[in-house]
Amino acid sequence: FTINAMAVAFDPAGPGLLPPYAIIDPMGGGRDFADGLLRVTSPKVFFDDPLRLLRAFRFMAELGFALEGETEALLRSQADLITGPTGPAGARINGELARIMASGRASVTVRAMAEAGLLGHLFPELQAGAGVEQPPSHHLDVLAHNLQALTEMERLLAAPDAFFPGHGPSMTRYLAEQASGTLLKWAALFHDLGKPAVCAERSGRITFHQHERVGAAGFAVLARRFVWKKIEAERVGRLIALHMWPFHLNNVFQKDGVVTPRACLRLVKAVGDELPGLFMLAMADSLAGQGPGKPLAMEAALARLYDQVEETRRRFVEPVLTRPRLLDGHDLRQEFSLRPGPVFSVIFLGLQEAQVAGEVRSRQEAMAWVRDFLRGRQAQDF
Known part of the structure; x- marks a missing residue:
């Protein structure tokens, strides 16, 4: 480009510099x-190095x-050319994409890439969402929604x-760690990657069953193609x-008016340190869908749900997760003659759920819980 020529x-x-001590600018870059x-x-610059497109x-x-x-034309x-036989390696492409996403203009830039046709060549999985209609809660097709x-x-x-009123400081701390903000932008762009593959019509309704699972698998393939760092891809x-x-949990919350400690534990165990990011992603997803069939005040409901989840996590879940286990693997082997295997994980998770619910508070109660669990398991086996 003239600006770097x-x-x-x-x-x-x-x-020092040589005379005439001036910038040499044969192409008018200044x-x-x-x-x-x-x-x-x-006119040959993109043929010479297709990475210049990006x-x-x-x-x-x-x-x-x-x-x-x-130049735009x-x-x-x-x-x-970006994905042609002379196109750049995935790692080089990823280096440019990472800088785009880390900038404060990622959204407008990615839209410009889509309009120029470059985004579709880089991510055909994403482009597949163009023209895929969605239920009445949405006003955009799948690609435009992403x-x-x-x-x-x-x-x-x-x-x-x-x-998320009241959670700004904690979310800011989360975003300051390990490029969380940039990764959330990627998650937002690809969150419905799986929808085109599972789109179906049932009883006159458009459905996308299991699109999140299919999308995550598709993203894993994409991340390998562009040589993502393993931890960031995960x-x-x-x-x-x-x-x-969060949307499924919100349905229960709207009905029951409470997030149970058990439900909160399952969420925290699944999402780990990404709890703030998961709710930010859900909020972005909700804001991006403004169809006539959308439930009223969904964003306010998500904010209230996050309040409840954080309160339940702080009061009931964190005390259990941060304290030593009431029983360990040695206890299961010695006291119950169990061999290490998948059943250990089932028992430990069940014990944690009983603890956060206040049903198990001591080592003795934990032993009794395991005995009851094993008796029930034996009864099922027979």
Whole structure:
């Protein structure tokens, strides 16, 4: 691009510059820089290195620049080079994408990539959502909804307290750790990745059963293609896989008016440290769906649910998870002659659920609970 085709002459024999001590600018990059324009230096630049197709959008994201008209037309006509036989390696693509998502203009930049055709070449799984209609709670097709969820996520990241009153400081701490904000943007963009594959019509209703599970599996393939770090791919995949959980839990909360300690424990065990992020993803998902069939005040309901979940977690769940177990594997082997295996995990989870519910408070009560559990298991076996 003209803006990075400028130079100054250094004296090879010393630390200073050579005369005339001016910027060498044969392509007019200084003028384009001042005007905020991205202009190619030659019609061959994208053929020479197709990564420049993506780098143009990275400059847009980081600098706020716009594509000059002829450059934009050239980019659109050659967008398929990004995944062609001479296209860049996945790791190089990921490096540019990561910088786009880390910027404050990720949403507008990704939309520009979609309009130019580049996004569809990079992520055909995402492009498959174009034209896929959704139930009346939505006003956009699947692709547009994913893009809108990214837009809403950027709003959330800028002011989490505006959407989750009273939780701004804790969410800000969460976002400050391990690039959580950037990963949430990815999760928002890909949260409904699985919908096109499972779209069906049942009794006149559009359904997407298990789309979160299918989407998480599809994202894992995508992450390998672009050489994601394993831990980051797992975090985003977990958020995609669990993104419907707050909505299902909200249905129960609206009916019963309470989140039970057992339900809270199951959620916390499943999502781990990503609890704030999961609710931010659910909020972005809700904000991105504004169809006439959407339940009223869903965002307010999600905020109230998060209040309840955090209160239940603090009062009932964390005390159990942070204290030593009442029984350990040695106890199960010695006292009940059990061999290590999957049943250990079932017992430990069941004990934790009984503890958070206040049904088991001591080692003796834990032993009695295991005896009852094993008797029930034997009865089922027969």
